[in-house]
Amino acid sequence: MRLFLAQSLWSDFQKSFIDKDRWLMYLDGLKMTLLLALVGTIVGIILGLLVALIKYSYSTRKKNKPWLSLLNWVANLYTTVIRGTPVVVQLLILFSLSFMPNGVVASFIGFGVNSGAYVAEVFRSGINSIDVGQMEAGRSLGLSSRATMRYIILPQAIKNILPALFNEFIALVKETSVAGYIAVNDLTKVADRIKGITFVNLPLYIVALMYLCIVYLLTLIQKRIEVRYSRSDRN
Amino acid sequence: MIEIKQLCKSYGELRVLNHISEGIERGEKVAVIGPSGSGKSTFLRCLNLLEKPDSGEIWFNGKEITATDIDTDSVRQHMGMVFQHFNLFPHLTIRQNITLAPVKLKKQSQSAADEQATQLLTRIGLIDKADTYPNMLSGGQKQRVAIVRALAMNPEVMLFDEPTSALDPEMIGEVLDLIRDVADSGMTMVIVTHEMKFAREVASRVLFMDEGEIKEQNDPANLFDAPKNKRLQDFLSKVL
Numbered sequence: 010m011r012l013f014l015a016q017s018l019w020s021d022f023q024k025s026f027i028d029k030d031r032w033l034m035y036l037d038g039l040k041m042t043l044l045l046a047l048v049g050t051i052v053g054i055i056l057g058l059l060v061a062l063i064k065y066s067y068s069t070r071k072k073n074k075p076w077l078s079l080l081n082w083v084a085n086l087y088t089t090v091i092r093g094t095p096v097v098v099q100l101l102i103l104f105s106l107s108f109m110p111n112g113v114v115a116s117f118i119g120f121g122v123n124s125g126a127y128v129a130e131v132f133r134s135g136i137n138s139i140d141v142g143q144m145e146a147g148r149s150l151g152l153s154s155r156a157t158m159r160y161i162i163l164p165q166a167i168k169n170i171l172p173a174l175f176n177e178f179i180a181l182v183k184e185t186s187v188a189g190y191i192a193v194n195d196l197t198k199v200a201d202r203i204k205g206i207t208f209v210n211l212p213l214y215i216v217a218l219m220y221l222c223i224v225y226l227l228t229l230i231q232k233r234i235e236v237r238y239s240r241s242d243r244n
Numbered sequence: 245m246i247e248i249k250q251l252c253k254s255y256g257e258l259r260v261l262n263h264i265s266e267g268i269e270r271g272e273k274v275a276v277i278g279p280s281g282s283g284k285s286t287f288l289r290c291l292n293l294l295e296k297p298d299s300g301e302i303w304f305n306g307k308e309i310t311a312t313d314i315d316t317d318s319v320r321q322h323m324g325m326v327f328q329h330f331n332l333f334p335h336l337t338i339r340q341n342i343t344l345a346p347v348k349l350k351k352q353s354q355s356a357a358d359e360q361a362t363q364l365l366t367r368i369g370l371i372d373k374a375d376t377y378p379n380m381l382s383g384g385q386k387q388r389v390a391i392v393r394a395l396a397m398n399p400e401v402m403l404f405d406e407p408t409s410a411l412d413p414e415m416i417g418e419v420l421d422l423i424r425d426v427a428d429s430g431m432t433m434v435i436v437t438h439e440m441k442f443a444r445e446v447a448s449r450v451l452f453m454d455e456g457e458i459k460e461q462n463d464p465a466n467l468f469d470a471p472k473n474k475r476l477q478d479f480l481s482k483v484l
C-alpha cells in the first residue's frame with residue numbers, strides 16, 4: 010500500500026516536473042513572478058513617493074495654491090479607488106483597454122499602480138514619524154521645503170520605510186499570482202496549465218512549496234537588513 | 245532693522261498675538277519674558293515666518309517680508325534660529341550639521357564650509373567631536389552646536405526660543421556663556437528666556453509679554469527694579 014502511494018507520487022512527479030522538461034516551465038513562471046513583483050514594487054515606489062509628497066505638501070501649508078489642491082484631490086481619489094477595488098478587477102480593466110499591448114505590460118502597470126496606493130501610506134507614515142522640529146530647523150536655516158525633505162527628512166525616514174517596502178515586495182510575490190487572469194504565465198498560471206495537461210494536482214503543491222521557499226528566503230534577507238540598519242542607527 | 249506693525253495671530257478662537265507693534269534696531273539684544281502661553285514663541289516664530297501671521301506686517305531691512313510675493317527661504321537665510329530642543333540633524337555628523345545649509349544653498353564651497361565649521365567648533369571647544377553624531381553629545385553641547393550651526397549662515401539677527409529650558413541645570417552656564425559671546429560680537433538678538441539674571445545682564449531692552457500683548461518694555465534695570473504693570477509685578481515676584 011505504502012509502496013503504491015510512493016509509486017503513484019513518483020509517477021505524478023514525473024508527469025508534472027520531469028517529462029518534456031516541464032521544470033523549465035516552472036523556472037520561466039518563477040522568473041515572471043519575480044519580474045512582476047520587482048517592477049510592481051519599483052513603479053509603486055515612484056508613484057507612492059509622489060503621492061506621499063503631494064499629500065505632505067498639501068497638509069503642511071496653511072493656504073494652498075489651486076494646482077496643489079487639485080493634485081491632492083487626484084492623489085486622494087487614486088488611493089481611495091485603488092484600495093477600494095480588487096486588484097484582479099483593476100488588471101482586467103487595464104487589459105481590456107484597446108491600446109494595451111499584452112498582459113505583461115498591463116500587469117506591470119496594474120501591480121505598480123496598485124502597490125503605489127499602499128506604498129504612499131508607507132512613505133506618509135515614515136515621513137510623519139520624523140519630529141516636526143527637523144523640518145523647522147531645516148527651514149529656519151533657509152533651506153526650501155524640498156531641500157529639507159531631501160537632505161534631512163527622507164534620509165531619516167528611510168530607516169522606517171525600507172523594511173516596509175521590502176514587505177511590499179514580499180506581498181507582491183504572492184499577490185501577482187492573479188496575473189494568470191490576464192494571460193500572463195506567472196508561476197501560478199504555469200502550475201494551472203501543467204495541471205490541465207497532465208491531469209494531476211501535484212503542480213499546485215509544487216508551486217506552493219516554491220512560493221513558500223521564496224517568501225521564507227526574502228524574510229530572512231529582510232531580517233538581515235534590519236539588523237544591519239539598527240546596528241548603524243545613530244539616533 | 246525689524247519693524248513689526250499690528251501683528252495678529254490666532255489659533256482657532258484663541259488670540260495668541262494681539263496687535264503687536266515693535267521695532268528692533270541693528271545691534272540690539274532684546275529679551276522677551278512673560279508667563280507660559282503668553283505668545284512669546286509665536287511672536288518669535290512669526291519673525292522668521294515659521295508661523296504665518298493672520299494680519300499685520302513685518303519689515304526686515306526695509307522689505308515687507310509678510311508680502312505674498314516674498315521668497316521666505318532667502319529671508320530666513322539672514323535670520324538664525326535656536327530652538328528649545330536643539331533640533332540637530334541626528335543622521336549627520338556635527339560638522340555636516342554645520343555645513344549642510346551653507347553648502348546646499350551655495351553660500352560656500354564644501355571646503356570653505358568645512359574650514360568655517362572647524363573654526364566654529366574650535367571656538368566652542370568641540371572640535372574633537374566634529375566627526376561624531378549628535379547622540380554622542382550632552383544637552384549643553386548639542387545646544388552650542390545648534391547655535392554655531394545657525395551662525396554658520398552668517399545671519400544678521402539671531403532668534404533664541406528658550407535655549408536653556410530643556411537643559412540640566414549644570415549645562416545652562418556653558419550655553420549662556422556662548423550666547424553672551426555672540427552678543428558681545430555685536431549680533432542683533434531676540435531671545436525668549438526664563439533666565440532673568442541673564443536677561444538683566446545681556447539684554448539692552450526687555451519686553452514683557454502677557455495675553456498676546458507687550459504689556460511693558462524698558463531697559464533691564466528699570467523693568468526689573470521698577471515694574472509698573474501689575475501683571476509684570478506679579479510675574480516678577482513669582483520668578484525672582
Ligand SMILES: Nc1ncnc2c1ncn2[C@@H]1O[C@H](COP(=O)(O)OP(=O)(O)O)[C@@H](O)[C@H]1O
Pocket residue numbers: 255258260278279280281282283284285286287
Ligand atoms: N500650533 C498651535 N496650535 C494651536 N495652539 C497653539 C499652537 N501653538 C501655540 N498654541 C497656543 O498658543 C498660545 C501661545 O503659545 P506660545 O507662543 O508657545 O507661548 P509661550 O511661548 O509664551 O509659552 C498657547 O496657549 C498655546 O497653547
Ligand SMILES: [Mg+2]
Pocket residue numbers: 284285286406
Ligand atoms: Mg514658548
